[in-house]
Each structure stands twice: as C-alpha cells, then as structure tokens.
Amino acid sequence: QVQLVQSGAEVKKPGASVKVSCKASGYTFTSYDINWVRQATGQGLEWMGWMNPNSGNTGYAQKFQGRVTMTRNTSISTAYMELSSLRSEDTAVYYCARGAGSSGFDYWGQGTLVTVSS
C-alpha cells in the first residue's frame, strides 16, 4: 500500500533552517510529483511547492521563493523540503502529498510539526 512517512517534530530558533523528509513506499517513487503543504494551528492549508522526483524539477509558491528548497534521493525514495530563515510565523504542521496529475493529492504523509521559538 502507498505510504508517505515523514520525519519527526522539530524545534528551531528564528533564523535557522529546517529539513523535513518524506519517505515513499508502495509505488514507483519517480512516477508521481511530491507536493508540500503546511498548516498553522487552527488555520487552513497552504501549498508550498512541488517536485518531480524523476527530473528533480521544482516549482515553488511565490511566497516561499528564495527560502524553500525541495530535493530528493531516488535511491531511498525520499523527498526533502528545506525551509530557511525561519520565523515564528513558520510554526506549522508540514505535510508531503503525492500529486496524481490532474487528480489531486491522493496520498498524504502524517505531518511534521515544526516549531520556531527563541
């Protein structure tokens, strides 16, 4: 069965960077895009960007341009999202989600809580 398993919770200081991993299993990793979506407590879903694991091509939401980097290691079917220059407003649960082309995000990771606090 398809699974996306994310790394554990992180606590970071303002100005630091965080790197969240998303390990895929149950399907061919390079056949589907990986998207990253975040959600602050009590707030809605916010899309951050996508990555094609086959080519490594990426597309980022304008809000995160210059601060986010999405990469992958195909040998271990794992995608990564790194967010830099963290501020308190970046405190949120970060999700990876498999993009099924024009069919939405059909599988999601369990979420990773990133807390930014001095």
Add this chain to the structure above:
Amino acid sequence: SYVLTQPPSVSVAPGQTARITCGGNNIGSKSVHWYQQKPGQAPVLVVYDDSDRPSGIPERFSGSNSGNTATLTISRVEAGDEADYYCQVWDSSSEVFGGGTKLTVL
C-alpha cells in the same frame, strides 16, 4: 493571485444533505478537488476533477462545478462526516486552496 472562497461553517442534521460551496472567478473552467480533514489528521481526498471519487470514498460524496461556483455535496450526512473541508484548484503554476469549511453535524 487566484482566490477560492468557502463559507466558514455549514451545519446540517444527520440524514440530511450538506452542500459546501467554493467560489472562484470562472472556476467552472478549472478542475476542482475536495479534501476532508478531521482534527489531528492529514487531509483525505474525497472528490477529484470536479466530480470523481477515489476508491473507498462513499457514494454519498459528490461534486459539481459550473460558472463561478463548485459544490461538494454530502448526502445522508453522518456524525463521522463532521470535519473541515477544503477545495483546491491549479492556477497560474500554483496550487490554491480555499480557506476551508467546518461541517458541523447537529
């Protein structure tokens, strides 16, 4: 940037029909997806491409899209349907989510 507008809340009695709207400029020309999110859980895709259901999603969940409004319809609402619901579209090289609607089952 493209904006999707959802009502903050919708309430419905068990067994009745819930309709959750998602407004956007000419949204009828786009493919709309809907997600259900229960507290403490990741979102779950319940309708994709306006009106298709992923496997395992009950037939009670259906969708439509025309003009400036897309609608998620939940028939014969059950207590377990109480959740937040989000619409999503792709526009100008970005995914866009609606603000979400909290469905309360009375």
